[in-house]
Amino acid sequence: MENMTATLTTAINRRSACHQVADRGSGFLSGLTKAICSTLVALLAAGCASVYKPVNQPIERIDESSGYRIFSGTQLRSYGENLILLAFSGGGTRAAALSYGVMQELRDTSIAGNSKRIRLLDEIDWISSVSGGSFTAAYYGVFGEQLFTTYERDFLRQSVQSTLIKRLLNPAHWFKTLFSAFDRTEMAIDVYDRMVFKGATFADIPLAERPFIEINATDLAAGLRFSFTQERFDLLCSDLSKFPIARAVTASSAVPVAFPSVVLKNYADRCDISQTREWQLLNEAETSGAGQEQLVEGLKSYRDVANRRYVHLVDGGIADNLGLRAMLERLDAMGDELFVRLSQQPPRNILIILVNAETNPDRVIEKTANKPSIGATVSAMSNAQISRYNLETRDDLRRKVKEFEARAEQHNLPTRIYYAEVEFDDVPTKEASRFLNNLPTSLELDDEEIDKLIASARMLLRHEPAFERFLQRNDGRRSADAISDDEICRYLSHERCR
Numbered sequence: 001m002e003n004m005t006a007t008l009t010t011a012i013n014r015r016s017a018c019h020q021v022a023d024r025g026s027g028f029l030s031g032l033t034k035a036i037c038s039t040l041v042a043l044l045a046a047g048c049a050s051v052y053k054p055v056n057q058p059i060e061r062i063d064e065s066s067g068y069r070i071f072s073g074t075q076l077r078s079y080g081e082n083l084i085l086l087a088f089s090g091g092g093t094r095a096a097a098l099s100y101g102v103m104q105e106l107r108d109t110s111i112a113g114n115s116k117r118i119r120l121l122d123e124i125d126w127i128s129s130v131s132g133g134s135f136t137a138a139y140y141g142v143f144g145e146q147l148f149t150t151y152e153r154d155f156l157r158q159s160v161q162s163t164l165i166k167r168l169l170n171p172a173h174w175f176k177t178l179f180s181a182f183d184r185t186e187m188a189i190d191v192y193d194r195m196v197f198k199g200a201t202f203a204d205i206p207l208a209e210r211p212f213i214e215i216n217a218t219d220l221a222a223g224l225r226f227s228f229t230q231e232r233f234d235l236l237c238s239d240l241s242k243f244p245i246a247r248a249v250t251a252s253s254a255v256p257v258a259f260p261s262v263v264l265k266n267y268a269d270r271c272d273i274s275q276t277r278e279w280q281l282l283n284e285a286e287t288s289g290a291g292q293e294q295l296v297e298g299l300k301s302y303r304d305v306a307n308r309r310y311v312h313l314v315d316g317g318i319a320d321n322l323g324l325r326a327m328l329e330r331l332d333a334m335g336d337e338l339f340v341r342l343s344q345q346p347p348r349n350i351l352i353i354l355v356n357a358e359t360n361p362d363r364v365i366e367k368t369a370n371k372p373s374i375g376a377t378v379s380a381m382s383n384a385q386i387s388r389y390n391l392e393t394r395d396d397l398r399r400k401v402k403e404f405e406a407r408a409e410q411h412n413l414p415t416r417i418y419y420a421e422v423e424f425d426d427v428p429t430k431e432a433s434r435f436l437n438n439l440p441t442s443l444e445l446d447d448e449e450i451d452k453l454i455a456s457a458r459m460l461l462r463h464e465p466a467f468e469r470f471l472q473r474n475d476g477r478r479s480a481d482a483i484s485d486d487e488i489c490r491y492l493s494h495e496r497c498r
Contacts, residue, residue: 052183054310055247056238058267062276067230068202068240070126070212070330081113081348082123082474086211087323088133090253090316091357092441095132097156097450099355101457102422103140103147108482111474121145124211128326130316132441133355134215134252135196138245141205141213142197152450155196161444163191185250185259193246202228202248203241214326216316217251220261224298225319226251226311227326231278235302236264236311237271251313261312268305292332321386322356324393331400346413351470352401353461356423358390359437394421420467422460432456432492455491458483 088099106120129137135155140147167187176182182190193199205213215228226232228248233240251262273279282300287293301308319325365372401419408415427433436456439449461467462478462485470476 052263054263054265055244056233056236056240056264057242058265058270059237059239060271062234062237062271062273064276064278068205068207068228069230070214079125079345079347080123082111082118083347083350084120084124084126084211085327085350085352086124086127086137087327087352087354088127088129088137089323089354089356089358090131090133090321090441091359092132092253092443093156093160093445093450094359094439094441094453095355095357096135097445097453098357098422098457099129099133099136100147100151100156101454102353102355102461103136104454105458105461105482107145107148108479109471109476110479111471111476117477126212126214128214128216128323129252130216130320130323131253132357132443133323134249134316137213138215138249139196141210142200142245144210156450157447158195159444160191160195161442163195164188164443167191183260185254185262188254188259189244189247189250189262192250193244197244197246197249200245201242202245204245215248215252216320216323216326217248217254217262217313218316218319219298220256220312220314221308222298222301223319224295225316225325225329226313232299234271234273234276234278235268235299237267237269237273238264252316254314256314256318259314261314264311264313266302266305266309266311268303268308273303288332295329317386320389320393321358322354322390322393324354324397327352328393328396328400331404343411343413346415348414348416349470349474350404350415350417351467352397352417352419353467354394354397354419354421354423355457356390356421358387359424359439359441361438362434416470416473418466418470420461420464420470422457422464424456426460426464427456429492451491455483455488459485459488459492 086099086102089095091098103121106124109120110117111120111123112118127137127140136147136151139151139155143150164184164187168184217226217228218224219226228240228243228251230240233243247262250259254260254262282296285292285296287296302311316323398419401417404417408417424433424436427436432452435452439445439453445453
């Protein structure tokens with residue numbers, strides 16, 4: 001999320017069609033044109049507010065054996081010897097490209113199985129994503145290995161941000177907005193749906209063939225992480241299967257101010273969830289702190305239709321810019337039940353990979369005595385808060401990993417757990433690190449930047465200590481046609497980058 005608001009707002013201000021037309025006229029005509037434009041803007045805002053209709057559909061009965069659920073069907077029972085969990089952070093196209101590079105590396109890496117070698121790509125069980133990382137996760141969920149042949153064309157190397165701005169400045173969009181609820185967010189949904197996800201819904205993700213993709217947004221009113229899972233939609237008595245993937249990804253990446261919220265209607269008075277497993281877990285949950293208590297009460301609040309008739313969703317980075325909170329909250333919610341399940345079929349390995357596109361850019365405001373602009377001040381404040389929260393989240397997960405190892409030993413599980421972090425701080429040269437850390441958070445990067453991000457992701461994962469230990473234990477090998485370290489170094493323009 002970070003600086004995308006400032007980037008998009010600046011671009012819109014500089015290219016305002018109303019002012020371009022107005023400035024061509026003299027005095028009176030110029031003022032009249034601007035007045036008309038201001039009136040139109042007010043009408044557009046009023047029209048949007050009055051006619052918007054959420055698209056999520058109601059359900060009358062909860063069926064916990066079907067739907068897009070992480071624990072339904074064969075999802076938890078089919079993980080086999082290796083349980084691989086990925087978290088894709090926010091960061092616009094930068095995050096999308098970094099996570100894509102990690103997926104390439106997992107495709108080209110195999111380990112020893114019972115009777116044959118197994119690609120790590122085929123062992124992924126769960127991907128939790130937020131904001132920019134949600135584009136990669138959702139695309140793989142819908143299209144599988146087409147990710148490696150069409151994703152760059154459909155999204156990574158597209159001028160997505162320019163496309164959005166051009167549509168926003170098109171007079172046809174103004175008039176469409178005047179008579180409908182087609183605001184900036186609906187425009188983005190339409191672009192992503194047509195250009196990237198081809199009309200796919202959650203029903204189009206084959207759970208038997210793909211990892212569970214958990215796309216995360218933020219509930220603006222409650223400040224809580226909101227996951228696009230049927231368990232969460234059960235609380236609203238709504239059907240996730242018919243919900244467009246593009247709408248979920250837009251919610252996950254809808255930077256406040258730049259994009260209005262994605263709205264869900266709450267149908268909680270349409271169905272009974274009192275006997276469902278999720279509701280019983282919520283009521284039986286033993287909270288061990290203010291954070292857990294807030295989460296439980298926040299989830300229960302969705303049943304209060306009178307006060308929560310609509311749920312407004314924005315960028316998931318506000319609640320969790322790493323995509324790790326979904327993992328932490330689920331581990332806390334399951335408690336001992338997780339070890340009961342794992343004891344029935346203990347995996348040999350649990351591998352957690354965090355793909356963190358967080359940057360540490362040069363602080364320009366410290367190089368001048370001039371007071372920073374409002375935009376620069378807001379950006380610095382939000383970046384500091386996000387960075388601090390990210391550190392806390394990572395520390396929480398490290399503690400959780402240690403607790404898991406201790407409890408696995410108590411339960412005599414043969415399971416080893418590995419936690420690997422892919423992040424720019426580990427880039428081996430100062431030049432490459434500075435280049436990557438100063439990439440903007442936007443929906444548009446050039447081909448050279450995309451190439452370097454993909455190459456960096458592969459190198460960072462390949463030489464991550466925990467990942468190397470995992471490969472050593474399981475006879476890990478790269479495929480013969482995998483990109484070499486020397487080739488990666490050439491992409492990064494540093495001969496000795498290793």
